[in-house]
Each structure stands twice: as structure tokens, then as C-alpha cells.
Amino acid sequence: MISLSGSPLSRETYRIRLLFDLAGLAYETLDGAELRIEVEGERFEDAWRALSRLAPPDWQADGRWFAFARRLASSPTDTALFRELDQHLWFGEREGSPFLCGDHPTVADIGCFPEVMMSEQAGISRMPYPALRRWSDRVRRLPGFTVMPGIFTLPA
Amino acid sequence: MDQVALDEWHVVAALPSLPFGQEVATRLLGTDLALMRSPGDVVAAWPAASGKALPVCIRYGHVWTSLGTPARPLFDLPEFAEPDRRNVMAGSVPVHVSAPRAVENFLDLGHFAYVHDGYLGVEPHTEIKPYKVTSDENGVLATECRAYQPQASLIAEGGFEVEYVYRVPHPYCAILYKSSVLDEKRRDVIAIFVQPVEEERIVAHMLASVLDDVSSDDAIKNFQQLIFAQDKPILENQIPKRLPLHPRAEAWAPADAGSAAYRRWLSSRGVRYGTIPA
Amino acid sequence: MSSSWYPVASGDDLAPRHVFHTALGGQELALWRDDAGFANVWENRCPHRGVRLTIGANLGTELRCQYHGWRFSSGSGQCAAIPAHPGFTPSQGLKVKTYPCVERYGLVWTTLDESPEDIPDLGAAAWRSLRAIFVEAPLAAIAPHLPEQTGLALFLQPVSETRTVIHGLSGDMSFSPRQHDDALTRLRDRIESATP
Numbered sequence: 259m260i261s262l263s264g265s266p267l268s269r270e271t272y273r274i275r276l277l278f279d280l281a282g283l284a285y286e287t288l289d290g291a292e293l294r295i296e297v298e299g300e301r302f303e304d305a306w307r308a309l310s311r312l313a314p315p316d317w318q319a320d321g322r323w324f325a326f327a328r329r330l331a332s333s334p335t336d337t338a339l340f341r342e343l344d345q346h347l348w349f350g351e352r353e354g355s356p357f358l359c360g361d362h363p364t365v366a367d368i369g370c371f372p373e374v375m376m377s378e379q380a381g382i383s384r385m386p387y388p389a390l391r392r393w394s395d396r397v398r399r400l401p402g403f404t405v406m407p408g409i410f411t412l413p414a
Numbered sequence: 415m416d417q418v419a420l421d422e423w424h425v426v427a428a429l430p431s432l433p434f435g436q437e438v439a440t441r442l443l444g445t446d447l448a449l450m451r452s453p454g455d456v457v458a459a460w461p462a463a464s465g466k467a468l469p470v471c472i473r474y475g476h477v478w479t480s481l482g483t484p485a486r487p488l489f490d491l492p493e494f495a496e497p498d499r500r501n502v503m504a505g506s507v508p509v510h511v512s513a514p515r516a517v518e519n520f521l522d523l524g525h526f527a528y529v530h531d532g533y534l535g536v537e538p539h540t541e542i543k544p545y546k547v548t549s550d551e552n553g554v555l556a557t558e559c560r561a562y563q564p565q566a567s568l569i570a571e572g573g574f575e576v577e578y579v580y581r582v583p584h585p586y587c588a589i590l591y592k593s594s595v596l597d598e599k600r601r602d603v604i605a606i607f608v609q610p611v612e613e614e615r616i617v618a619h620m621l622a623s624v625l626d627d628v629s630s631d632d633a634i635k636n637f638q639q640l641i642f643a644q645d646k647p648i649l650e651n652q653i654p655k656r657l658p659l660h661p662r663a664e665a666w667a668p669a670d671a672g673s674a675a676y677r678r679w680l681s682s683r684g685v686r687y688g689t690i691p692a
Numbered sequence: 693m694s695s696s697w698y699p700v701a702s703g704d705d706l707a708p709r710h711v712f713h714t715a716l717g718g719q720e721l722a723l724w725r726d727d728a729g730f731a732n733v734w735e736n737r738c739p740h741r742g743v744r745l746t747i748g749a750n751l752g753t754e755l756r757c758q759y760h761g762w763r764f765s766s767g768s769g770q771c772a773a774i775p776a777h778p779g780f781t782p783s784q785g786l787k788v789k790t791y792p793c794v795e796r797y798g799l800v801w802t803t804l805d806e807s808p809e810d811i812p813d814l815g816a817a818a819w820r821s822l823r824a825i826f827v828e829a830p831l832a833a834i835a836p837h838l839p840e841q842t843g844l845a846l847f848l849q850p851v852s853e854t855r856t857v858i859h860g861l862s863g864d865m866s867f868s869p870r871q872h873d874d875a876l877t878r879l880r881d882r883i884e885s886a887t888p
Contacts, residue, residue, distance in 0.1 A: 266636070267643050291632070345877075348823045349870070351704075378647065385713045385746075386826035386855070392707050407643030410758055411531070412709075413749055518741075524760040524776035540761065540775035648759050651744040653720070653737050665739045665786050667760075669776040 327369025489583035512688035
């Protein structure tokens with residue numbers, strides 16, 4: 259049994275919760291502001307390790323883009339990373355890869371999503387990253403998608 | 415400089431957030447200030463540039479000061495003093511928008527299903543029936559405001575129609591009253607006290623003064639913060655950031671009666687800071 | 693800014709049920725394609741409380757504002773529905789400001805002017821739109837450095853005084869889009885490091 263606690267205003271907590279909700283993993287939500295991920299009583303110290311270990315096989319990402327997501331999370335205002343992501347996604351759209359690692363979403367997409375969607379609150383407009391904006395629509399339309407405050411759902 | 419805004423009391427901190435004996439920097443109406451809390455809940459405030467003591471009052475769990483000469487005391491909020499109230503300082507959040515835009519958002523009834531979907535509103539229950547609005551020199555009052563809410567408060571079970579009263583007793587403060595789930599003759603109070611840091615920047619201080627014998631302070635605080643975190647991106651995406659006071663600057667629907675009265679009241683009081691005057 | 697039509701997006705940018713965000717001469721724009729394929733260029737601002745329409749939703753025939761759910765019709769920009777008042781017909785004057793829109797050579801063109809000059813004529817050849825490059829520099833800093841190459845047409849969109857987009861069209865299939873992209877990205881980097 260998976261249990262998760264953490265602030266609903268935290269990007270870290272949302273990242274994990276989004277994996278569970280998109281991948282359809284059952285979990286219970288516990289009270290507590292601190293991020294806590296426990297599986298069968300065993301605690302995950304590292305949220306990224308949890309993302310990688312708990313993602314079902316079809317949600318696994320290639321190393322490069324998972325590592326990129328970690329870099330983006332630790333430098334959420336680095337516009338060079340936004341540019342790199344936007345360029346990758348633009349070519350991906352034309353080469354049959356609407357998601358970071360190919361034709362279906364993975365933990366790399368989930369990994370990047372909170373920082374991308376909360377960028378404006380950090381002062382970074384997404385206007386210069388049009389492919390990124392289209393990608394965020396695709397993520398928001400995935401079955402099971404849930405929000406954190408600051409992110410809005412899209413109609414079906 | 416807007417003398418009307420200058421002569422008001424303005425909130426500058428939630429009292430529990432101030433450590434004892436340590437200078438805390440803040441900013442009000444474009445002026446850098448320093449605050450210092452001492453034992454006995456005494457707080458001193460002074461402009462960083464001059465060191466000259468400013469008037470201070472501690473009301474409703476928050477610290478208020480003025481850069482001018484207030485003509486009268488701060489508005490009353492008698493519920494705060496009731497012995498069985500839970501008074502929770504529900505957070506102080508910086509937002510890149512003007513104070514009047516934040517107040518108007520707090521008064522707004524038509525956004526619940528879109529901004530607070532599943533919490534304070536849900537499609538298709540979007541109708542806002544007519545409500546009553548009065549105003550005088552002391553502020554604006556909107557009564558008989560009704561909205562269908564799926565989860566109107568932490569201890570509400572299921573959805574039902576909630577009746578609200580909104581009160582604006584200060585250019586940058588708004589108070590919402592709704593029937594208590596525990597005692598229908600009394601009301602829960604949620605207030606937003608907006609600190610005008612600059613014309614287009616604020617800190618929104620939230621107070622929940624509620625009847626609730628079940629929820630922890632953290633749970634009450636978290637709920638208010640969650641709701642406000644949903645409003646924040648809307649506020650930060652409004653153009654212009656200042657509130658236009660001309661009656662035809664923006665479009666109106668009947669549900670906006672409260673905000674129309676608020677804009678007229680600001681004009682009649684001569685408040686300019688954070689607005690685009692008519 | 694000259695009195696012109698400017699490219700502000702490629703046709704592909706206006707994906708189904710998407711709202712595209714850009715600006716021209718400091719005027720923010722929300723672009724969206726309806727389900728019938730019609731491209732709209734609108735002021736990025738709901739007439740109600742001024743919220744950016746780019747955080748709203750493209751419903752296929754209407755654009756919905758995220759604040760109060762007001763819906764505006766494709767083409768006219770007129771308000772079609774106000775959820776707080778179901779069954780109430782908004783007045784005809786209640787609308788989003790719209791701008792003219794022409795799609796040509798795979799790009800979406802608009803103008804802020806009443807009587808703009810014509811869209812440049814690139815003849816009858818087939819053009820493929822390249823990835824638009826956002827440059828944090830004014831248009832005047834970029835124009836002198838644009839490469840001249842047969843089979844490559846470059847247009848500049850002044851987003852604001854400090855930001856410009858380079859829209860490229862390739863008519864020469866022997867160059868891959870990535871080759872062009874690399875060259876334009878290097879140009880961007882050179883211009884940005886020279887810009888204070």
C-alpha cells in the first residue's frame with residue numbers, strides 16, 4: 259500500500275501525486291506538510307527515486323530526459339532549460355513524439371510538468387516556448403490528470 | 415502621493431509571524447519599513463530611511479500602521495473577540511497585482527466553478543441570483559449573496575446553497591460572512607487584509623475567525639491557503655494590474671453588483687493608489 | 693513599427709483546441725483555431741476583468757475565459773454566454789477585440805494597423821515553415837544580421853521593444869529543418885551575447 263503526505267501547495271508533492279493519478283496507482287493521502295512517500299511501510303527518502311521506482315514499466319523514461327527533469331526542478335528559473343525543452347518538443351511534434359521520450363508520456367514528462375506550469379509564478383512567461391505550451395495541453399488532457407493550485411484543467 | 419491611502423491604517427504583518435527582538439523588513443506604499451516585536455505584544459514600526467516611530471495598532475491578529483494621520487480607528491470586527499471563536503492567521507502571500515484587484519477578487523461571486531472547481535463551485539451550478547448591495551462613507555455591504563458549493567468549508571458535508579455577506583470596511587480589506595455549520599444563527603468570518611506594498615504589488619494577509627470544534631489550526635489555514643493559491647494566477651494574469659475605476663473601462667454582468675459598488679466607493683473616497691482613476 | 697502585416701505564428705502552432713500566446717509591438721495576442729479551421733487573432737484580454745485569454749480554453753467554437761467562464765464566439769469575438777446568468781443574452785457590444793488574420797505560406801499574419809501594406813509576395817513556390825526563434829533583442833539588432841540565402845525567406849516579428857521572433861520559410865528541400873534551426877539558433881546566441 260502506498261501512502262503519501264505533503265503540502266498541496268508543494269511542487270514536490272504534486273510531482274509524486276501526479277504519477278500516482280496518471281498511472282492509476284492506488285494510494286492513501288495522509289496529513290502532514292512534509293513530503294512523505296511510503297510503500298508497505300518503507301519510506302522513500304528521495305522523491306526522484308520514488309518516481310523512478312514506482313512508475314509502472316510503460317511510464318519509465320530514458321535516462322537523459324529524466325535527468326533533465328531533475329535539473330529543471332533544481333533550477334526552475336533557468337530559461338536555457340526552457341529553450342532546450344521547447345526545441346526538443348517542437349521537433350518531437352513533427353517526428354511522432356508528442357511527449358519527451360516518444361509517443362507516450364513517461365516520468366520525464368511528469369518530472370518536468372510542475373516546474374513548467376508554475377514558471378509564471380517564478381516570473382518566467384511561457385510565451386517564448388510555444389511547443390512547451392502545446393505539450394502542457396497534452397499532459398493536462400491525459401486520463402487521470404489532476405491539478406495543484408495554480409494549474410487549471412482543460413475541458414475534455 | 416495619494417493622501418487618502420496615506421492616511422489609512424494598513425496591515426503590515428501577521429503578529430505570530432514576527433519573531434521577538436528581531437528587526438523585520440517590510441514595505442508599504444512604496445516605503446521601506448522596519449518592524450520590531452517586543453514581549454507584551456508591542457510592535458514598533460518605523461520607516462527604514464528616517465527611524466521616526468509610526469503609529470501602530472494590533473488588531474485581529476495583525477499589525478497595522480500608517481504613514482499618515484488616520485482620522486478614525488480601524489474598522490470593527492467584533493467576532494474576533496468572541497471566546498469560542500477559532501482565530502487562525504491563515505497566511506501572508508505576496509502577489510504581483512494591485513490591492514483593489516485583490517479585494518475585488520475576494521468579493522467576486524461568479525468565479526467559483528472555474529477557479530475553485532470542486533471546492534467552492536462546480537458546473538453547471540454557476541448561476542448567481544440577484545443580491546442586495548448598499549454603501550455609505552464607511553464601506554460597502556453585499557447581502558443575500560447565494561452560491562451552490564460542493565464543499566463550502568472544512569466541516570461541511572456535501573454540497574448545498576450557501577448564503578454569503580460581503581463587507582468592505584476599508585479600501586484594501588474585505589470580509590466574508592457565511593452561516594456557521596455548527597450554529598446557523600452565527601457566522602464564520604473569513605477576511606483578507608491587503609498590504610499595498612506598491613501600486614502593483616501586495617501581500618495578502620488572511621484571517622479565518624470560525625466556529626469549528628473539530629479542525630486543527632493547520633487544517634483551517636491550509637484550506638484558506640489552497641483557495642487563495644487558486645486565485646493567485648488569476649490575479650497575476652489581470653491586465654491592467656491596477657483597478658480601472660471608470661464605469662465603462664470593463665464589462666459588467668448583474669452578478670458584479672458588489673464590485674461595481676466597490677469601484678464607485680473607491681472613487682467617492684478619493685482612493686487612487688492601485689487604481690486607474692475614472 | 694512599420695505599418696505592416698507581420699507573421700505571428702505558423703499555421704501548425706494553432707493546434708486543435710489550443711490557445712497560442714504571442715505579442716506584436718507590445719500588444720499581447722491570443723491566437724486560436726476553431727474546429728472548422730478558422731484562425732482567430734484576438735487581444736489577449738477578456739473584456740470582463742482583463743484576464744489573459746491564453747490561460748483560458750479553446751472549446752472548438754468558442755474561447756472560454758478562465759476567471760468566470762465567459763465564452764466568446766469564433767470570428768466575431770462576441771460574448772456568447774455568461775455562466776453566472778444562464779439564458780441571459782449578452783449585448784452585441786460585449787466582445788473581445790479582434791485583429792485581421794491571413795494565413796499565407798504556412799504562416800499566420802496579422803496587423804495592428806487600419807491600412808497596412810501588403811503581405812510580401814513569395815510567388816507560387818511551396819514553402820515549409822521552420823521553428824520560430826525567439827530572440828531577446830530588438831528587431832533593429834537582428835535585421836542587419838539575417839542571412840541571405842536562396843530558398844530561405846526570413847521575417848521578423850517585433851514582439852516588444854526587447855524581444856523579436858524570427859519566422860523562417862524554407863523553399864529548398866535539400867536543407868533539413870534541423871540545419872536551418874542550428875544556424876538560426878547560433879545567430880540568436882550571437883545577437884543575444886552582443887545585446888546589453
